[in-house]
Amino acid sequence: MNLRRRTFESLLIVAAVFVLALCVGCGAAGSAAPETSSVGKGAAPPPGSPTILLSANLQTVVAGQLTTLSWTASNASSISFAPALPAPEERQLTLPTGSETFPPSGTTTYVATVTNSNGQQASANLTITVLPVQFDFSAEPDTIQPGGTATLSWASQGITSLSIDQGVGDVSSLLPNGSLKLSPGATTTYTATATAQSGAKLTQQVVVSVAQPPVPTHPIKHIIVMLQENRSFDNYFGVLGAYRAARVPGATAADIDGFDPNLALKTKTGKLVKPYHYKTVCTEAFVFAWNESHAYMDLQPPDTFLNTDFSNAKFLMDKFPQNVNLTTKDPDGTRQMGHYDQTDLPYYYELATQFATSDRFFSSVPTNTNPNRMYMFTGTSFGHRDDDTPGSAGWSQKTIFRALNEAGVSWRYYYQDSDIYLSDFADYYRSDVKPKVYNISNLYSVLSSPTADDDLPQFVFIERAGSTGLDEHPENNIQSGAALVQKILSALMKSTAWQSSAFVLTYDEGGGLYEHVPPFQVPPPDDIAPILASSDVQGRFNLSGLRIPIMVISPWVKPHFVSHKPRELTSILKLVETTFNVPPLTRRDAWADDMTEFFDFTQPPPWKIPPALPTQPTSGVCDPSQEVGPTF
CATH class of the missing domain: 2.60.40.10 (Immunoglobulins)
Known part of the structure; x- marks a missing residue:
């Protein structure tokens, strides 16, 4: 078993x-x-x-x-x-x-x-x-239709007794490992109480939800989303066009809107710098948020960020090096202009070439990490424009996870280290949410099972591994982060769930790195204005953030596809909502495009057997002292 x-x-x-x-x-x-x-x-x-x-x-x-x-x-x-x-x-x-x-x-x-x-x-x-014991308790699947069956399973070491409530009783005779099938008539929380040899008691819970799940109108049964950290499109994929043109018959470098390699921008110290290839796979971090992000854009008068219509606005996108934090290693402030290529990230370059990408995908709001992750979870930052910290009860805004529960859609949230952003929200502490937060080891276990296509939830969110330096944040080794993504994707591609899955890999925001494509106008998600001081750039929540990389990986995506339709993070919410019939959270995700352009369900899946992909190297030099670019 x-x-x-x-x-x-x-x-x-x-x-x-x-x-x-x-x-x-x-x-x-x-x-x-x-x-x-x-x-x-x-x-x-x-x-x-x-x-x-x-x-x-x-x-x-x-x-x-x-x-x-x-x-x-x-x-x-x-x-x-x-x-x-x-x-x-x-x-x-x-x-x-x-x-x-x-x-x-x-x-x-x-x-x-x-x-x-x-x-x-x-x-x-x-x-x-x-x-020093092991006790793992799970339910597979954890969402069943009325009359359906779920299996409670446990694996243990050093546990001497085990009991489960809801009428199950003492199952100590089935230690160390065991399972049993149940058919609850309603959504039920099962609590397992284990006693270790020392006498200490451990109590773990699972929820088996009973619901009539929506039936997708296409073959995608599972949507997996992974949101890494702080990368602009130009920083990762500014030279993807030339690589793709050499790999795809009939493609040209102009199919992807990359940066102009001859464009020179002025630094804080008055020197000029052009886009250049990094010599290091990590750099020093950038200090930026709402004000710096708006300054980068260099919006030309008479327009201001209080406009309600940006259709005729002109953004020069030329102030990045003039708004960077200078450091001892980077005294002129050139490091925003650096970029990577296929020699650094061969796995990502081939993924984006063989599967699908977009050169018009943006973060949700022009500022730093947490407000954009708020949009990913709730369709709004409910007024926040900086990395604010919640009170002990967490933010009360409704998350996509609660909405999925209400719609009868199965889901899991996987953490990899101490980054558990969902715990910033009050929803995390709900009895029907918290038991669906799993360690990433469970995902590998599910994917390795012959019943993975039945057991993998309909929606999976994979939290970034920031505390262990695998989130691709500028000061972390990008190759190590990309290798982790390859490990996860390889497990999916080898599983029985691959045939009915879509994996969306993107980034929360641009990280202060150079990006030549201006933002686009979006509807405010609600009636909550940005929380701003009088000294802040005055604006609204009606502009997207800056352009970010995205890869959509599935047997069903159009091969070698490049989308040019403007979208931001809430389009991922819209894809989930459209696929599983979940009501929108805010006006922003209600308006967003649902990303179905990336897929073709009229033909047999072109990538039923995944293409050969290069192994992501991790041998690059990680040395911020080599981060600076040439000036003139």
Whole structure:
């Protein structure tokens, strides 16, 4: 029997224990030794002194399992953790409350320290224990039609007893590995309680949804989306046209709108720089957001970013090097103009050539990462134009995942490391959402099964692996990130699910890298205006972000296809909504094109057998000291 393993969040039966150490008067030169006390064991702290409490929904986990560490502070102006929490780079620790969700790499004691405006400090510590046992609990499939059957499966090591609620009872006799078939009459949450040899208890949940799923009007049963980080189209595919022309009979370099290699732009220091080929597969990062993104465009008067109609507007797209953060390694600010080619990214160049791409695909809003990921999940950034951090309850905006549940569509969200952006949203904590968040190992397990076409959900979102440097962010090795994508795609192409799948690979935004194609006008997603200060560039949510790479991979895509129709990230939402009959989330995705132009369902699938693809190398030089381009 083939078992599909599942590592996911659970609820601990034992509440988290914390120790509070209070430091009064510390932080000033010549002050007395800190005074410490424990909550509940002494007098209340003096008025105005900071306090900090820590808790975790899971204080005992198995390797790869997520826990949420939460804090509540008072009279504090800053907070820090030792060791640092493995949080995504865009996240800031919030006060007075906050939380981070991550998979601990090993048993760790986290110490939180808060400081008030007088320099007084308080600390709390909490230990997350990673047990040297294995316990994976899964349901395949986790969405069934009325009268259908799901299989509950478990795999374990070091577990001595196991019971499942909802009338299933004690299944210890089936340890270490086992399964059973169930036919619930309604959507049901199953809780498995496992006892380790040490006596510690682990509780994991799965949800089996009972729904009448929509029947697609075409052969695509599964849509898999992966959103990597911070790349402009020119940066990755600015020279794709020439490569494709050499590979596809009848194609020309002009089929793809790449940059002009002879265009020279002025830098902050008054020098000129042209597009150049990077000598390094990683660079220093770029400091940019809403204001810089609008400055890059160089919108010409009399038009302003408060326009409601940009049909006659002129964007020069020439201010990138004049709005870059200068560094010791890049004193003139040339690195925005660098690009890669087929020698760096042979796998991507061949994917985009053999399958489908577009030279008019854009991010949703001209700013940095999180607002664009908000659009990917909700069809709007609900006013946000920067990498704002939510409160402990998460953003309340409805996500595509809740909408899929309401429409009876099966889905899973896969995380690869401590980047779990879905945990920024209140939807993540819903009982019908959180159990569908899986470690990436489950995806490989499902795809390796002979029943993958039945077990793979209708929608899959793969979160980027930013904390481990595999998200293709500028300061990370792009070749290592591309090799990870190849690993995932190769598993799909070898599976029985390939015949009915579409894989969409794109990027959240341009990352501050040079892009010569101006944005296009889009409808505001709602009536919420951008949250702007008086010193910010004043604008609306009626312009797309900058152009980004996209690859659409499926047996059913038109071979060698290049789309020239303007689209942005919410077109991916529209593809999912159109395929599975899901209502739109906002006015933006309701308006968006549904991407069906990429496919041809009138003929047998041209890529039923995938083409031969090169192995993505990882041997390139990663040295930011080689990032600069020639100036003149």
